[in-house]
Amino acid sequence: MADINKVLERFSERGDVIPALQAIQKEFGFLSEENMEALSKKIKTPLSHISGVATFYSMFKLSQIGKNHISICRGTACHVHNSEQMLKFIEKKLNIKAGEVTKDGKFSLECVNCIGACAKAPAMMIGDKVYGNLDEKKIEKILGSLQ
Amino acid sequence: MIALTDISDMKKGYEELTGDRVTVGLATCGISAGADKTLEKLKATELGIFLDTVGCAGMCHAEPIVTVKQGKIFSIYGHVTEDKADLLIQAIRQKKVCSELLLGHSLEEIDYYKKQKRVLMTNCGKVNPQSLNQYIANGGYNGLVKALKMKPEQAIDEVKVAGLRGRGGAGFPTATKWGLIASKQGRKILVCNGDEGDPGAFMNRVVMESDPFKLIEGMTIASYAIGSKEGIIYTRAEYPLAVKTLEQAMETARKHKLLGKDIMGVKGFDFDIKMKMGAGAFVCGEETALIGSIMGNRGNPRFRPPYPAEKGIDGNPTNINNVSTLSFVPVIFSMGGSEYAKIGTEKTKGTAVLCLAGKIKRAGVIEVPMGIKLREIIFDIGGGVGEGTKFKAVQAGGPAGGCISEKELDTPLEFETITALGAIMGSGGLVVLNDEACMVDVAKYFMSFTKGESCGKCTPCREGTTRLYEILERITKGLGTREELEKAKVLAQFIRENSLCGLGQGAPNPFISTVNKFPEEYAAHIERKECPSHACKNLVKYFILKNCVGCGACARQCPVNAISGKLKELHMIDQEKCIRCGACFDACAFDAIERK
Numbered sequence: 001m002a003d004i005n006k007v008l009e010r011f012s013e014r015g016d017v018i019p020a021l022q023a024i025q026k027e028f029g030f031l032s033e034e035n036m037e038a039l040s041k042k043i044k045t046p047l048s049h050i051s052g053v054a055t056f057y058s059m060f061k062l063s064q065i066g067k068n069h070i071s072i073c074r075g076t077a078c079h080v081h082n083s084e085q086m087l088k089f090i091e092k093k094l095n096i097k098a099g100e101v102t103k104d105g106k107f108s109l110e111c112v113n114c115i116g117a118c119a120k121a122p123a124m125m126i127g128d129k130v131y132g133n134l135d136e137k138k139i140e141k142i143l144g145s146l147q
Numbered sequence: 148m149i150a151l152t153d154i155s156d157m158k159k160g161y162e163e164l165t166g167d168r169v170t171v172g173l174a175t176c177g178i179s180a181g182a183d184k185t186l187e188k189l190k191a192t193e194l195g196i197f198l199d200t201v202g203c204a205g206m207c208h209a210e211p212i213v214t215v216k217q218g219k220i221f222s223i224y225g226h227v228t229e230d231k232a233d234l235l236i237q238a239i240r241q242k243k244v245c246s247e248l249l250l251g252h253s254l255e256e257i258d259y260y261k262k263q264k265r266v267l268m269t270n271c272g273k274v275n276p277q278s279l280n281q282y283i284a285n286g287g288y289n290g291l292v293k294a295l296k297m298k299p300e301q302a303i304d305e306v307k308v309a310g311l312r313g314r315g316g317a318g319f320p321t322a323t324k325w326g327l328i329a330s331k332q333g334r335k336i337l338v339c340n341g342d343e344g345d346p347g348a349f350m351n352r353v354v355m356e357s358d359p360f361k362l363i364e365g366m367t368i369a370s371y372a373i374g375s376k377e378g379i380i381y382t383r384a385e386y387p388l389a390v391k392t393l394e395q396a397m398e399t400a401r402k403h404k405l406l407g408k409d410i411m412g413v414k415g416f417d418f419d420i421k422m423k424m425g426a427g428a429f430v431c432g433e434e435t436a437l438i439g440s441i442m443g444n445r446g447n448p449r450f451r452p453p454y455p456a457e458k459g460i461d462g463n464p465t466n467i468n469n470v471s472t473l474s475f476v477p478v479i480f481s482m483g484g485s486e487y488a489k490i491g492t493e494k495t496k497g498t499a500v501l502c503l504a505g506k507i508k509r510a511g512v513i514e515v516p517m518g519i520k521l522r523e524i525i526f527d528i529g530g531g532v533g534e535g536t537k538f539k540a541v542q543a544g545g546p547a548g549g550c551i552s553e554k555e556l557d558t559p560l561e562f563e564t565i566t567a568l569g570a571i572m573g574s575g576g577l578v579v580l581n582d583e584a585c586m587v588d589v590a591k592y593f594m595s596f597t598k599g600e601s602c603g604k605c606t607p608c609r610e611g612t613t614r615l616y617e618i619l620e621r622i623t624k625g626l627g628t629r630e631e632l633e634k635a636k637v638l639a640q641f642i643r644e645n646s647l648c649g650l651g652q653g654a655p656n657p658f659i660s661t662v663n664k665f666p667e668e669y670a671a672h673i674e675r676k677e678c679p680s681h682a683c684k685n686l687v688k689y690f691i692l693k694n695c696v697g698c699g700a701c702a703r704q705c706p707v708n709a710i711s712g713k714l715k716e717l718h719m720i721d722q723e724k725c726i727r728c729g730a731c732f733d734a735c736a737f738d739a740i741e742r743k
Contacts, residue, residue, distance in 0.1 A: 017443035018426055022384070049444075056445040056602075057426035059384055075346030076542060076578045077504035079592050113429060113596060115385050116349035118504035118576070119207030119511050120179050128387040132179040 002027040004038045014045045017053050021060055030061040058112070066101045066108030068146045070126050075114030077121040086122050087111065089136050093143060106147070148295055149412035151283050154403045160284030164274070165216075167196050169239070172212040172272055174203035174356040175388050176511075182211035184229040189213075192236050202357020204272025206259060207511035209250060212272070217242055223257065224248040259509050262527050264490065264498050264516040266478050267471070271357040271512075276392050279399050282360040288405070290480030294368045295413055302372040303329060306476065308484035310496035315340055315432075315469030316544070316573045316649075318495070318562035324466060327456040328373045331464040335375040338460070338467045339366055339420075340437060341382035341389070344429040345545030346596065348576030350500045351470035353512045355382065355389035358474070359396035363420065365473035367410065368480060370418040373466055378420035381437055384427065394422055429546075429600035433648045434467045436602065447604045448648035469574070471500050491517030495561040505542070505578035508533045515560065522556040525579060536581040540664070544573030546593050546600075547653025549660030550586065569660040571653070585682035586665040587672050591619040593657035597650065608651030611642035615658060622669065623683040625676040632669060636662065681742050684727045688743045691718050691731075695739040701731035 007027050011020040020043065024035050031054050040047040054060045072087050091097055094107050101108040117123040120132025131142055151157060171177070171186045189198055196217065206212060209225030213235060216222075222244055227235055231248060238245035251257040254265075274281045282288070294302045307322035328335055339362065343351040355362060366378045382389060397420055400406040410416045428446045430436045436446040438459050459465020475497065479487045488496045495517040501524070504510045508530035515524060525531065525541060532538045540550040549570035551558070558564050565572045580589065594616035603609045618635045621627045639655035646652045662669055671677045678686040691701070691710075695717045702710040702718060709725045712718030720731070732740045 015441075015443040018440065019424070022424065022426065052445055053443065057428050059427035076545070076576075076592065077347055077510075079346075080505050080578065080580060080584055080589075112385070112427070113600065114344065114346035114348075116343060116352045116383075117175060117179060118347050118349055118502060118578070120176055121504060121510075123179070125385070130175050130179040132176070 004028075004035050008039060008042045011039070011043055013043055014049075016043055017045065017050060018057070021050070021054055025060060030064050064101065064105070066106055068107050068126050070107060070109045070124055071112040071115065072098070072109065072124045073113075073115045073117065073122065074111045075116075075118060075121070077118035078114075078123060081121040083122040083134075086124070086134050086136075086139060089139060090143075093140070107143075148292070149404070151288055151292065154288075154405065154411070155280045155283045157280065157284050160278060160280030160282070163197065163199065163278070164281055164284055167218070168199055168214075168216045169194065169196050170199045170201045170214045170272075170275075172203055172210065173200045174353060175386075176203055176207040176353075177210045177212065178388075180210035181228045185211045185213065185227050185232050188229055188232040189236070194236070194239055196239065199275050201273060202271050202276045203353050203512065204254070205268060205353065205512035205514070206250075206257075206272075206509070208509045212250075213248075214272075215239060220244065220252070222252055223250045223254070225250040258530070259511070259513075259528055262519065262523050263514055265514045266482065266487070266490070266498055267354070267361070267474055267500055268358075268512070268514045270361065271353065274358065276357055276359055277395055277399070279360060279396075279403060279405075282358075286481060287360055287477070288364055290477030291364050291368055291371075291405075291411065293480045294371055295411060295416070299329060299372050299374060302368065302480075305484040306372070306479060309479040309487040310491075311472065311475055311479060311487075312495065312562065313469060314471035314475070314500070314574065316547070316571060318572065321468065321472055324456070324468070325369065325373050327454075328375075328464050328466045331456070334377070334463045335373060336460050336463055336465045337366060337370050337373065337375040337378045338437070338441070338465055339378065339380040339470060339473050340432065340434070340467050341380055341386075341470045342425050342432045342437060343383060343386075343470070343574060344432045344600075345574050345576050347504050347542065347545055347578040348502050348574045350502050350512050350575055351382075352386050352389050354470055354474050354500070355386065356392050359393045360400070361474045361477055362393070362470060363396060363400050363406065365476035366420060367405065367418055368476050369466070369468065369473060371416065375466065376417050376419070378418060379423055379441060379460075380420055381423045381425065381431075381441060384424045390422060390424060397422075428602075429596075430602045430648070430650050433650055435648070437467065438465060445602070447602050448650070450647065471575070492559065492561055494563055499560060499572070499575060501575040501577055503529045503577055503579065506532045506536065506581040506583070507579040517561060518559045520557050520559055521551060524560070524577070525556065529579065532579060532581040536583060538579070539582050539584055540580045540586070542570075542578040542580060542589065542657070543576070544571035544656075545576050546596050547571060547649060547656055548573050548576075549656045550580070550589070550664060552664050569656070569663065571656075583680055583682065585623075585678050585680040586661040586668045587619065587623055587678075588680075588682045590658040590661045591616065591623055594619055594654070597654040601651065601654075605645075605647040605651060607642045607645040608647065608654060611638055611646070612651070612654050614638060615642070615655065619658065622672050623678070624685045625672065625683075627673050629673060632662070632673060677743075684729070687727050687729070688722065689720055689725060689727065689729070689732055690741045690743065691720055692739045692741055693717065694737060696737055698737070700734045700736065701740060704730040704734040706730060
């Protein structure tokens with residue numbers, strides 16, 4: 001487990017809140033209350049402000065996400081290419097709803113507004129990788145490869 | 148000033164670009180289509196040719212794209228997935244053209260490019276995004292050299308002559324914006340807005356991934372013109388490849404005296420750029436929210452004035468331009484403002500970088516001269532909506548934009564003409580809709596988007612978008628009434644007039660434009676409780692026709708056991724039980740299920 005003090009080393013002022021939260025999330029997977037408190041002390045900023053920022057931006061997670069975090073795109077091009085059906089298929093396949101984590105912690109799922117892969121709609125991101133032109137078969141294969 | 152030849156090995160760059168070379172397009176669209184695997188395969192093979200990686204030429208529909216220059220012959224290949232790479236390898240070895248995968252021998256030969264005019268995207272898909280040598284060999288940094296020979300105010304005049312207008316949406320004259328901040332004293336900050344959140348728009352991502360030096364050069368020229376020493380690129384965390392590409396390119400630029408102190412040897416000309424990443428909030432594309440986010444706050448917009456040019460980051464004058472706008476700057480200086488102004492129309496000069504997506508045959512990023520007709524973009528460049536379906540509308544400008552119908556397609560592309568159609572040019576995302584799309588559903592989709600992205604600060608936007616969404620949801624469920632629709636129109640006008648920022652003011656646009664242009668679709672949902680496009684599930688009914696052979700395929704697929712019937716006999720759907728999921732319709736191989 002990473003050391004929170006080490007993660008926060010390069011941050012010193014209030015303006016660093018967002019990059020600091022990004023660094024914490026990258027290291028620990030989510031923003032725990034203790035880690036946000038540590039940040040509050042380090043950059044001498046009220047915890048209320050940090051919590052306000054953490055809850056404003058959709059990318060910040062307040063609880064642990066899965067080993068493979070799936071962001072299914074619900075942008076316009078994906079919408080007209082039936083991304084809702086893809087979402088339902090993944091939900092059925094993993095037996096979780098958007099916003100949840102599988103019991104074994106392998107997968108978590110969320111809907112995002114647009115990942116900018118519109119020419120490859122319907123699309124999703126798992127970690128940093130973009131998968132496009134999805135259909136049920138393709139999703140099954142991708143999920144299988146990540147087991 | 149030092150010469151460009153002292154900064155880079157131009158000769159090497161030139162030789163790489165003109166000599167024998169195989170390139171693989173490795174932008175996000177390419178990678179998602181498997182270009183990384185194709186590259187691995189090519190790397191593992193002894194080809195005896197210089198193997199290079201490039202960004203995206205805009206043909207997302209034909210990825211992975213590989214180009215081969217062998218002797219005098221240059222070929223562009225499409226759909227070169229890992230399994231097809233062997234075909235290509237064989238052709239390269241035999242010094243032949245691989246006709247199975249060939250798209251053309253030049254971009255101009257390919258239908259997709261015939262009506263395009265590329266001045267900004269000239270490096271995209273051609274130059275290795277990390278090679279400063281290649282960038283300079285292909286004309287890069289010529290713009291900065293020319294700008295540095297001018298006084299800052301002359302540089303602003305050059306942009307004025309070019310008639311450059313902001314490409315983030317509003318079309319505000321860039322030179323005027325620069326002039327406002329240039330006159331200010333003290334610390335000034337230049338921000339590049341790369342928070343491309345409009346669904347349907349991804350041209351900024353493509354430019355950042357494919358030609359990062361152009362953006363860096365554009366920002367450097369802008370900083371010279373307005374007298375700023377600090378630059379910030381604010382982009383989306385959803386674009387990890389763009390962030391990585393830009394960071395590497397900035398590091399290279401620093402090493403070669405193109406960022407940092409005394410740029411290009413000009414004493415006292417200091418400028419450097421920092422990256423800031425967003426964290427998934429659409430509203431941060433709005434400039435005052437963006438400033439808040441850069442300062443580490445929630446992305447809540449605030450009232451203007453004061454405008455950022457007066458009071459921006461930490462209270463200092465701040466100039467914010469979009470990625471496209473700043474990327475046009477080196478082009479303008481390199482070709483000359485008056486030359487650039489010859490492209491396009493009287494009011495809207497130059498070219499536009501747009502995204503084509505949705506129900507279109509050839510999706511991707513395009514660059515077209517302003518004034519081109521939308522019909523040419525969709526049918527000649529995009530190849531139309533594809534077999535078996537009909538064009539219905541094109542959604543332009545994202546959640547603050549509107550729909551443009553078939554009969555309006557001969558409108559020339561200009562900021563003013565698109566606004567007059569009830570849409571906006573916005574950042575340039577065009578999502579094409581065919582007759583399978585229900586316009587009420589499209590309006591509902593956008594309201595669901597804006598209600599989710601509303602920052603919650605002002606009531607008209609926070610409450611208004613939610614109520615508008617609820618009314619639209621009732622209509623798509625067949626519960627809506629005429630009175631509710633009239634109420635929605637009043638509410639839409641109220642949100643437009645009373646919201647604090649552009650997000651709220653523009654939020655009702657998708658509803659207003661669809662209700663004005665497709666009133667018959669709203670009427671069908673409200674009066675007949677029908678969805679003519681069969682997109683609104685609650686309004687679709689499924690019936691089994693007499694030609695049912697009784698195979699039972701539909702009954703097996705039905706998740707709620709609503710279908711009954713004996714084997715080899717006519718089956719029936721229990722309308723009470725049916726959840727209208729359409730599984731039976733998809734399962735039937737005999738066209739025996741009717742959708743109404």
